[in-house]
Amino acid sequence: MTLVIESGPLKGQKFHFNSRTTCVIGRGQGCIPLLPNDSSHQTVSRYHCLLDVNPPFSIRIRDLNSKNGTFVNGQILGKDIKDTVAGNIKYEMKLNDGDRFKLGYTSFAVLINSKPSKENIDQNFLNLNSSIKGNLFFNLPNDSANNSSGLPILPTIEGYTILDVLGRGRTSQVHSIRHNETGQIMALKVLQPQSGKQSGNQWEKIASFLRDLENLKKLRHPNIIQLIDYGYWGGQFFLILEHCPGENVIKLMQQQGKCLSVEKSLEIIFQVLDGLDYAHHLDVPFGKQANVLSDGKGLFHGTLKPANIFLSGVLSGVLSGVLSGVKPNTPQEVKIRVKLSDYALDKAFDLAGLGGLTMTGIKPRQPIFICRQQAIDFRCVQAELDVWTAAACLYFMLTGRFVRNFVGENPWLTVLQTEPVPIGDRHPGIPKALAELVDLALGDRGHIYFKKAAAFKQALESVYP
The missing domain is CATH 3.30.200.20 (Phosphorylase Kinase; domain 1)
Known part of the structure; x- marks a missing residue:
């Protein structure tokens, strides 16, 4: 699958896609293709549109609420153009071989040059x-011929x-x-x-x-x-x-109210960071896989979020009672044991191209717990991105709120264009030194401050031992 620029200052450039990816096109930092910031492209937004690509045949384009819309085969996408069927603004569509779209004076052609395989x-x-x-x-199974449930056998x-x-x-x-x-x-x-x-x-x-x-x-x-x-x-x-019989962080927060205490949040996030630090330095047999860190060693989680941080008691299954303040029947202390589920699994499935088009369509994946760098570059695999997400999970446990104010129809644009809300604005009662450290960890304009999980944990321990 190839994207060819047919007109404009970048005419003749080609972008080849042979694996699952996404790309954001516009004038903003990190865009690929990056369009010129000149007079002929003033109608192009910084983050104008997103391509969701799964070679060899699947590609969709989504307008990111651009000011002037995206022109596809002469028809405008976005910019308050109503879909006559749904009655809503039509922001995205599937692209086929030979389709063309235009942003400012730059036009693109889509070339899909593979044929279906009849491989067994x-x-x-x-x-x-x-x-x-x-x-x-x-x-x-013996009764497979009688299956009428509609579910896979x-x-x-x-x-x-x-x-x-x-x-x-x-x-x-x-x-x-x-x-x-x-x-x-x-x-x-x-x-x-x-x-x-x-x-x-x-x-x-x-x-x-x-x-x-x-x-x-x-x-x-x-x-x-x-x-x-x-x-x-x-x-x-x-x-x-x-099998992990415990509950996840979301359910614990629902049990205990809107958010968790500083002590409980740190007890959980320290173990999350321990798991990340171990996985980020793991020797693996296949070092060239897409979710292996850039130095060929270590595994990138990629989809960490509170819902896949599971909790259980080390000594017994009385976690809910312990966390609610009920003492265990034995004199031994029952501590929280954190278990990260689906480590690197969803990301690997998606990077392999087996998850379909996950960033567009009817139920696209939501970028609530990813940083700006990951939103721009789908295939970016770095330990610091997991560390940023761990900080976002800590923020959520402490405040019950997301890092950014997700409003409107396009959460991807929120990640690309807005800054994280200072944690003190969400919860003024958080100790100042801890709040400043969390805000530092969540900065994603330019570079991410904490490159390693162990470094972030050490910093947290220094301000809240």
Whole structure:
């Protein structure tokens, strides 16, 4: 997939896309392509439009509430132009081979030059090196022919019994599962790729994600939920994970009111930072994967948020009572144990191109807990971005509010154009030294101050020991 500039000062430049990405086009810092800030482009906004790209065939364009709109094939997108069907402003649309769009005096052509592949995905899987296929063995259930639920058929997994449904998402469902020999309860996560088998390079995407899973199996830390094993069957990925029976930070905040105390918030975030620091320095077998940090070592989480920070008691399952002020029945102290779920999993799935177009469409991913750098560069993988998000989670626990004021229809534009709200404005009762440190950690105009999780933790300990 190629984007060719056909007119304007950048005429002749080409941008090739051979992997899942997004890009923001405009005159603002970090835009790719970056348009000139001259008289012929004064009608172009700093952050004008977003391209959501999943080669070889899928690409959508979204106007970012630009002042003058984005012209696609001569028709304007955005700028109060009403969709005659929905009655709303039409901000985005799918782009096809040969389509053209224009910003100021710069026009772009979209070239999609691949043809659908008729490859046999399952046969290619059989030919894959066994070291990255996982160790799960599958069989069709006996009553599969009578399935009328409309849900995907789950196979039987040798050595396990699938139990209850724990939850469902856009691309996944989670079940509790029991190991038949030990009786241990685990979690089974089923991931359904959102790009079809006839998508040209689908097999490469599957093989890439299997390498990601092999990397994730190396994570062994008390603050990270462990991936025990995985497999691929019938067009779906099956992941056996450590089961965490506790609640997440969101539910704890709902139990305790709008926000958490300084002490409780720091107790949680210190363990989050410990998990991040470990993962950021981990040796992995496949060092060239997209979610491996830029030095070829360490894993980038990429989607950290309060909802996937799980909590449990070290000694027993009485976490809710302990956090509510109820003393345990034993004289031993029950402390919070933090468990990060889905470490690097969602980001790897998306980077592999298996999540579809996640930044546009009916239910796009919301950028509530990502910094400006990550909003501009989808494929940016740096430890400091995770540290920024950890600071945003701390901010949320302390205040019950997001880092930015998300108003209007386009949260991406909020991230790109506005600054984080000082934490003292949200909660004046936070100690001044702690508030100043959190604000320092959340600055994302230019560079991010704390590059390492351990450095941020040490700084927090120095102002609130």
